[in-house]
Amino acid sequence: MTADLDHDALQALLDRLSKDAPRCFNEGKVADYIPALGEVDPNHFGIAVCHVDARVQYAGDALTRFSIQSIVKVHALVLAMQRLAPDDIWSRVGREPSGQAFNSMVQLEVERGVPRNPFINAGALLVTDLLVSRIVSTQYTLREHLRRLSGSDDVGFDERVARSEMDHKARNAALAYLMKAYGNLDADVETVLDTYFHGCSVAMNCVEMARSVAFLANRGVNPLDGSRVVSPVETRQLNALLLTCGLYDAAGDFAWRVGLPGKSGVGGGIIAILPGRMSICVWSPRLDGYGNSIAGRHALEGLVEGIGFSPLG
Amino acid sequence: MTADLDHDALQALLDRLSKDAPRCFNEGKVADYIPALGEVDPNHFGIAVCHVDARVQYAGDALTRFSIQSIVKVHALVLAMQRLAPDDIWSRVGREPSGQAFNSMVQLEVERGVPRNPFINAGALLVTDLLVSRIVSTQYTLREHLRRLSGSDDVGFDERVARSEMDHKARNAALAYLMKAYGNLDADVETVLDTYFHGCSVAMNCVEMARSVAFLANRGVNPLDGSRVVSPVETRQLNALLLTCGLYDAAGDFAWRVGLPGKSGVGGGIIAILPGRMSICVWSPRLDGYGNSIAGRHALEGLVEGIGFSPLG
Amino acid sequence: MTADLDHDALQALLDRLSKDAPRCFNEGKVADYIPALGEVDPNHFGIAVCHVDARVQYAGDALTRFSIQSIVKVHALVLAMQRLAPDDIWSRVGREPSGQAFNSMVQLEVERGVPRNPFINAGALLVTDLLVSRIVSTQYTLREHLRRLSGSDDVGFDERVARSEMDHKARNAALAYLMKAYGNLDADVETVLDTYFHGCSVAMNCVEMARSVAFLANRGVNPLDGSRVVSPVETRQLNALLLTCGLYDAAGDFAWRVGLPGKSGVGGGIIAILPGRMSICVWSPRLDGYGNSIAGRHALEGLVEGIGFSPLG
Amino acid sequence: MTADLDHDALQALLDRLSKDAPRCFNEGKVADYIPALGEVDPNHFGIAVCHVDARVQYAGDALTRFSIQSIVKVHALVLAMQRLAPDDIWSRVGREPSGQAFNSMVQLEVERGVPRNPFINAGALLVTDLLVSRIVSTQYTLREHLRRLSGSDDVGFDERVARSEMDHKARNAALAYLMKAYGNLDADVETVLDTYFHGCSVAMNCVEMARSVAFLANRGVNPLDGSRVVSPVETRQLNALLLTCGLYDAAGDFAWRVGLPGKSGVGGGIIAILPGRMSICVWSPRLDGYGNSIAGRHALEGLVEGIGFSPLG
Structure with a gap:
């Protein structure tokens, strides 16, 4: 296990990668389903990258905003963990890799409406x-949550993207209605979909995104303002979940190649966590067959x- | 991130756990299928536990041998990685969590005879x-491999267990024949089964087992004799695979609760790796519904x- | 092969069965999901029973109306066969037994949104x-179709049942949205569901129902008014489809025991066809685990x- | 419903089809897996064709023997029905269409080793x-059974085909071992496979084959010698099973197009039953994607x- 690179060496590395x-x-x-x-x-x-002392380093188009899409699943889960008791969450959703594509119905039916994991x-x-059923003004609350985590006051929804997602809602509607059929969805399906699509539509840049998940590298404390987001144990649990389930049915391959907890979105963003050191956000829109940025x-x-x-040796 | 416990504090902890x-x-x-x-x-x-400086600490029945069963899958994969080119392995078996029970046929058929992962x-x-097809005297070689890794010259097969497994081979025979039907098994099925069951039958104690996987905590070098087992990158890859796939369809839950690369066997043993620090072997025969020691x-x-x-924060 | 029973002997048989x-x-x-x-x-x-000469014989509560539910799938398919070219139908839905429960999503996903059969x-x-997309006033047209086939001018929708189905639409909505996601559903999902539930809500009695399918025993001609409903070949095809697919995942057992083309509904009705002789409708609300009247x-x-x-010897 | 064709008209029809x-x-x-x-x-x-009065008419290569392959499943089931109580059979195998390819393992695992149907x-x-476990000299008995049904004393196994099947047994071995694993196979797997492959290897010509299943058109009585093979009810049940399950996952399509109970083999043979009239055997080796003769x-x-x-109108 070697020491961290110093500031300049890391910058040189980022510049070379870019x-x-x-x-x-x-x-x-590029994802073109909408x-x-x-x-x-x-x-x-x-x-x-956002270091645990809040310093940020970047390269390339790291200040251009992109659609964060599924990466918001991490922030949404964190919000749920802040507001709900563990049992209220984990009695309704599992923590296992799915071994299936991200939008598979097969497993959801076999397991009677209980999704494999929150990602x-x-x-x-x-x-x-869960959020819609327990929190008033869910969309507003989620947006404030993202602004606080990222330290950017103007992070917000892209209404055009959200509307476009709603126009192409069929598969997510099928998933939601199937959970409803099994009694595992409390709120109105349309409300759930609208809120979910708004979350996916959020636009952030790499710096903002790296900041927003820096608490996962910092035992649960947001290095920007020193506020506790989740407990150290929850941090470790979230990182475990990201490592086993963050990249859908390519999670194993990503763990093999990269070896870090991570989460991808079809907007081309990927976050990764180097526990104790830094959070990372990389963005490039071209996707492989699994929906992950190449x-x-x-x-x-x-x-x-x-x-x-690497945390894995 | 805190420093390691010192020797006495760790011993006290092991004693308390015991x-x-x-x-x-x-x-x-207890597993009773045979x-x-x-x-x-x-x-x-x-x-x-076996520290990266080869020191061992233990408690309870750590010197009683048990049937290592599926834990041998780790040693067997390492042997294959030592002897074969990566493509010869990974073109034939995947690296993804299965999301299914350890002996499921469904996925194997859907994916046309290519198993999800080596565990x-x-x-x-x-x-x-792969081993039987490329290595002469596979059983002898595997036994020597285990002896060298564990530093115990009398580790060996339990012929009674191996025979008993062979007498109850039906499900593993079905898996092997299905791979054969898809052209993904070269050797004679009976030979493969016999070799596999011999590997599962090996008896080791917790100290021997912890030693035999200590290289996974030590960037690929066996701390007992300083020999390189696998490269640092391969070590990280193996730990990633253990973390995502080591505990079958309870891998996600184990990662959530324990957060370490691990592998279990129905004999009641579990290994776990704390990269850079130590390897661990725990053993207790009572199993939960997933076949893991409670x-x-x-x-x-x-x-x-x-x-x-924890490596995950 | 024996001759038909005469009128009195058949009446005695019906009375005894009742x-x-x-x-x-x-x-x-009784079905209680709504x-x-x-x-x-x-x-x-x-x-x-309705003979091919239009004579009707009955026993028990044969004049009490019940909710025809899935039996309407037969009449709806016939309407589609009257109005659309075969390719417009059979390129969108299969003709094979499903081997699955009537509301399974698994197969629908595996086969990418193409349902196994119309039942x-x-x-x-x-x-x-198909009907909603090609026919104006679909609900009105379907009701007139049922009235003409059954010879009863006051057959109609039970709005209370239709509304109740809509209130519990989740699983059917999931199926419809999944087909939509695969591009195999043209019309608005809510409109399709509303029309489908109205069809299911129709109330008919055994005599009306037996009359409405008598053309299937009469080489496609409605014996009530001599009008041709479908061609002789289409009649044979419909009976084949009913025999292989009419009772969901109990189709094989029903064929084994009864040996007639048939269709059941969760309202407790079952129709059966004795080709060349008669159509039959039986009704009793208590259902077995497959949703068929015991x-x-x-x-x-x-x-x-x-x-x-029996047509099968 | 029209009268039967007379002898000359039917011969002209057979000649034209040929x-x-x-x-x-x-x-x-042509099937080339062996x-x-x-x-x-x-x-x-x-x-x-074999009429219910035992008259035979034929055209083309109807006297050339071919490998009957899966058609023997009908004769084997009949032998089991003659020798065992219904419960001894139907508690071990279902009577439902599989909705899957003929050699699928998925369903067999989901349904815990109980096959969907005997075909x-x-x-x-x-x-x-069942036969191997209950009948001494099973292969001899099966051969005599086929000779008696077909009226040909020299019908027998093609040992070269049987050996070739055994050399390519992998998938069938996987199926058998999976049933063994679920406790639904009593005899030694190798013995079961050997007997099964011998049955598949039998060589018959169209005339012999049509004769051998003529009892299914004749309410259970072999028209060759007037002997009862199965009861009238069993005949109807067998025809129902053939109609719903005889052509694997193309059973629905075959019923739709042909409308007769039937069974195909990968040797290119297909039998079909016109209850009350005649049995039919057609043979041509080129197969479609479902393994049925085009x-x-x-x-x-x-x-x-x-x-x-047609029996279906």
């Missing part, structure tokens, strides 16, 4: 249902190699 | 096939809590 | 989508035995 | 297990159309 990213620009394609996502320039690349779509809809994953592999340290 | 273990002795039951396993006294408990039964049979898992939770350190 | 039906009244239970269905007296039993819920929703199925077994003739 | 068969000779391919099957000339076509491979292995199925469609009669 410079190398275009090598991946002939592969993959028009609003398909319009982004596919050849962006940004990377940012597949069904699980995130379930968490949204250049993003390569950059994270390079980062871990360059830093020469 | 003393507390009987609290779990009214739950679960008579030879069912005969063990269910109320054993042992725990051992479910199908995957371990596949690794055994007292063993509780002890590992207590150990992580007592040490106050 | 008298024997209460033997089944200690088993099964309150409006759960209110029916469970101990009704009615049976009616499982997904298939009936698909047929409803007394109804027993009566059909007794009828076939009493008549001493 | 003459038209080569139109299908540019599609499909070399012995792959050697047959793909452009054979034969058809034979999928798992079900036929189960029936073979020219065979077309000829059966033409036969039903030409005869103008």
Whole structure:
């Protein structure tokens, strides 16, 4: 286990990763299941790290906002953990890798409406249902939560993306109605979907996103303001969940290659956590067949190699 | 992140865990699918740690040998990684959590004979096939491998257990023949099964077992003799695989509760790795519904809590 | 192969079946997933046959109307076959037994939104989508279709049942949205559901129902008015589909015991066809675990035995 | 419903079907999973009918023997029904369409080792297990059974085919071992496989085959010698099972197109039953993707159309 890189060496590493990213620009394609996502320039690349002392370093398009999509599932789960008792959450959603695509119905039916984990779509809809059922002004509360975590007061929903998601809601509606059929969804399905899609529509840049999850590298304390987000044990649990379930049915491969807790979104963002050291956000819109950013994953592999340290040895 | 416990504090912790273990002795039951396993006294408990400087500490029945069963899948995979090129392995078996019971056929058929990972039964049979097809005297080689890793010259097969497994081979035979039907098994099925069951039959105690996987805490170097077992990168990869796939369909729950790379066997043993610090082996025969040792898992939770350190924050 | 029973002998048989039906009244239970269905007296039993010369014979509560529920899937498919080209139907829905429960999502996902056959819920929703997308005033047209087939001008929707179904739409909504997600549903999901539930809500009695499907015993000609409903070949095809797919995952057992093309509904009705001879409708609300009327199925077994003739030898 | 064709008209129809068969000779391919099957000339076509008065008519290569393969599942089930009590059979194997390919393991695992019906491979292995466990000299008995039913004293096993099947046993071995694992297979797996493969290896021609199943058109009595094979009720039940389960996952399509109880084999043979009239055997080796003879199925469609009669109207 080696010491951390110093500031300059890390900056050089980030700059090199950013410079190398275009090598991946002939592969993959931008998510286009909703028009609003398909319009982004596919050849962006940004990377940012937030140290546990709140220092931020970045390279590339790290100040360009992108649609955070499924990464918001992490923030939503954290909000639920802050507001609800553990049993109220974990009696309704599991903590196991799904071994299936992120939007699979098969498993949800076999397991009678209980989603495998909070990071597949069904699980995130379930968490949204918990929030909608227990918190007034859920959308407002979620937005404030994201602003506080990221330290950016103007983070917000992209209404055009949210509306576009709602126009293409069929599969998520099917998941929500199936949970409803099994009695595992309390709120109105349309309300749950609207709130979920608003969460997915949030636009953030790499710096904001890295900041917003820095507490996961810092035993639960947000380094920006010193506030406790979750307990140290919950931090470890969240990181475990991210490591086993954060990248859908490519979670094992990501763990093998990168070895860090992580979460991806179809907007091309990926977060990763180096516990005790830093949080990382990388963004590049071209996706592989699993819906994960190709250049993003390569950059994270390079980062871990360059830093020469991993929590897994 | 706190410093390690010193020698005495850790010993006190191990002793306490050993003393507390009987609290779990009214739950679960010993694996009895083969008579030879069912005969063990269910109320054993042992725990051992092997530090990266090769020092060993232990408590309880840590010197009583038990049937290592599925834990041998780790050693077998390591042997395959030593002898074969990565592509020869990973083109034949995946690296993803299965999301299914350890002996499921469903997934194996859907994925046309390619097992999800090397730690479910199908995957371990596949690794055994690789070994049998490429290595002469596979059983002898595997036994020597285990002796070298554990530093114990008299570790060996329990022929009675191996025979008993062969007498109850039906489900593993079904898995092996299904892979054969898909052209993903080269060797004779009976030979693969016999070799696999011999591996599962190996008897080791907690100290021997902790030593045999200490290289996973030591960036790939066996602390007993300083020999390199696998490279640092391979070590990290193996730990990632253990963390995502080591406890079958309870992998997510184990990661949530314990947060360490681990592997269990139906003999009641569990290994866990604290990268950079130590390897751990705990043993207690009573199993939960997933086939994992109840007292063993509780002890590992207590150990992580007592040490106050986890690779995941 | 024996001759048909004469009028009096058949009447005696129907009377005996009606008298024997209460033997089944200690088993099964009334469908109660919607309150409006759960209110029916469970101990009704009615049976009616409609000969190919339009004569009707009946016994028991054959003039009491009941909720026809899934039996309407037959009439809806016939309406679609009258109005659409075969390819427009059979490119969108299969003709194979499902081997699954009537409301399974698993198969629908595996087969990418194409339902196995028109008699499982997904298939009936698909047929409803075809009707809604191609026919103006679909509900009115469907009601007129049922009135014409049954010869009863006051057959109509039970709005209370239709509303109650809509209030408990979750599972059917999940099926419809999943087909939508796969691009296999054209119309608005809510409109499809509303039309489908109205069809299910229709109330008819055994005599009306037997008349409404008598064309299936008469090579496609409605014996009431001599009008052609479908061609002889289509008649044979519909009977084949009813025989292989009419009773969900109990289709094989029903074929084994009764040996006639048939269709059941959770209102307790079952229709059966004795090609060249007669159509039959039996009704009794207590259902078995597959959602089929217990007394109804027993009566059909007794009828076939009493008549001493079966199309299958 | 029209009268039967007279002798000359039917002969003209058979001759025409035989003459038209080569139109299908540019599609499909011969089963080649074992070399012995792959050697047959793909452009054979034969058809034979056996009337309930034992008269036989035929055309094309109806006197050339072919490998009956899965059609023997019918004869084997009949033998089991003659020798065992119904409960001894139907507590071990179901009577429902599988909705899956003939050699699927998924369903067999989900349903814990109980095959869906006796005509999928798992079900036929189960029936073979029943025979092997209850009858001495099973292979001899099965051969005598086939000789008696077909009226041909020299019908027998093709040892080369049987050996070749055994050499490629992997998938059937997987099915058998999985049933063994669930405690639903009594005999030794190798013995069951050997007996099953011998049954599949039997060589018969269309005339012999049509004769051997003529009892299914004749309420259970073999028209060759007037002996009762099964009861009238069992005959109806067998025909129901053939209609719902005889053509694997193409059973619904076959029922829709042909409308007769039938059973196919990968040797290219198909039998069909016109209850009360005749049994039919057609043979042509080119198979569609479901393993059913293409020219065979077309000829059966033409036969039903030409005869103008179907049990389903």
